[in-house]
Amino acid sequence: MAVITYREALNQALAEEMERDPDVFLMGEEVGVYNGAYKVSKGLLDQFGDMRVVDSPITELGFTGLAVGAAMTGLRPVIEFMTYNFSLLAVDQVFNAAAKMLSMSGGQFKIPVTFRGPTGAALQLSAQHSQALEAMYAHFPGIKVVAPGTPADAKGLLKAAIRDDDPVCVFEGEMLYNLKGEVPEDDDFIVPLGVADLKREGSDVSIITHGKMIHTCLQAAATLEKSGISADVLDLRSLRPLDVDSIMRTVAKTNRVVLVEEGWPYGGITATVAALIQEEAFDELDAPILRVTQADVPMPYAKQLEKNAKPNADLVISKVNQVLYR
């Protein structure tokens, strides 16, 4: 297996799927001539030409709707949001059109579109550029949501998303693009939607998370190991469909749960997972489920305030200690 970056993994996924299927095209701001704001689409314009790698005007609502309309009539668009923050201008077309078209038309119009782009906070980008919005997207039936945290998952999930016949939103980590990891070279390597991955095996506590936060959680688990606590770190990878079986398996094993996400707590992914566990595995629990999320405030700019607002390994460790009554 080759060791490549998360960015290169996404680039490979796009190139391979565009090579495989002429109906796949990439559209978004700066994806062509500029090679992508985060260089994910580097070289694709030269390889596929300007009908398949399309620089759009800054017009999120317009090009998102364009993708849904194109998908209604058989194309398989991939839309890059420069960041998901900007997708808030476009969500009418995602939630009112893409999510509902198949149902409203009684099954006549599939929407095989992929939306992708970075989510979550980077460094000092302040309130409007630091949001983790995956919970909002996962709220809507008709939409599928994935959030890869490693290069291999990035490639495998993006390929699965493009091949899927439903609208799939791929939430990439803005801070992960340079992350290196082993990625299978097989053209047909995919990571199926709806399959979680146990990133670390333990027995005392289950830390359940997704996306960039898996690295925070793995760091916390490594520290906890030194004080004799072994943690399962379950990476959900896919938020809708959700691998509920894997969640219940780790809960049954450790009986103690800490849920971690980069977004806000209200109506968050962790809120949904906590509800599922108490509905379906209440008797397995030896302690209340605790959560670590972003502080419930708009992200501040000042360095120290921002640091305090983000979830971090110390917070995870502290919650783990609480569920272990230490």
Added chain:
Amino acid sequence: MSETNTQRALAEEPEVKGPRDHPSPATPDQDPNWERAAKPILSLEERTRGLSPEDLRKFMYDMLLARRFEEATGESYALGKIGGFCHLYIGQEAVAIGAINAMQKGDYSMTAYRDHVHALQMGVEPNAVMAELYGRAGGTSKGKGGSMHMFSAESGFLGGHGIVGGQSPLALGVAWKIKYRGEQKVMQVYLGEAAVNQGAFHESLNMAALWQLPLVVIVENNRFGMGTAWERASSLYDISQKASAYAMPSAIADGMDVLDMYRVTKEAVDRARNGGGPTLIEARTYRFVGHSMSDPVHGVYRTKEEVDEEKLNDPIRIYANLLSDLGVLSQEELEVMDEKVKKISAEAVEFADNSPEPEAAELYRDVYADEDVAGRLYFDGRR
């Protein structure tokens, strides 16, 4: 304390005028373009150019079916057979009938929620449209869409959309597909005039013109966005002028005249098909009924007198007189035609009434196209 400079300046400021005190947004009465559109100075020969007597009779048949079908819909709604929001097309028939007749088989069309007639005209069976209104399994969307969401993949009718202006980027995407695949097809999208104020409309026009996509945008200006008169909603009365911001050709059509709708749309459709890019058409029309079945025909926003006066321009009656004068369709033939479309409408009602309710399992169908995934897709704990 003495008066400050600011207070003095404010006192000297002339009285601020309300938007309608300015001369620019002309009302229909003051707008020369409206007059021209309503009474096109064309000879009869020019107005019917390229149309055979069969074509002329077909336009009549289509409009009459639209009218009778919508009347039957209104009756069913009054009987409680149809639920939810239900927007009728009565008064505006010339727009969709003229414009869709200007298209070819294989072309696409899409509109907002006042969509029953567009669906019929695209070739969807009246039975299926009525059954959808009734929320029955035999409907176009198996009863899941209702009045506002008619769809037919087979007929190239792409909805039926409920968010004002939301269909314009979707239509843009269909036009993109046509260009992407190198097809000789045209996408036609309808919007109400009030949708023109949505960003989605402008974003779509820009990209359609930028990429020269085969899109014909037809704004059905029935003068009221629900109860808000157009001159109270737009700084510019003439919608066709909005195309100039995108270097796009535009035209005004008389939306009460099926021949004018056909002629103007045909030119735009031909241009789009031949690679000439998009066109914006403003169709000036009038709705004889309330915004939806739950709204009054007249009231605070328009008077009974105004509606009665507009009804003198009934597109069907005026066209019937024209065909009679031309000797293309006699009064007797018109009556035979009318009986036929009434029968079709009545049969549609009967079909809908007898169509079964969707089965319970239908609730979770067509939410996802591809359920062949691991993991859970539904979280309601019901299945």
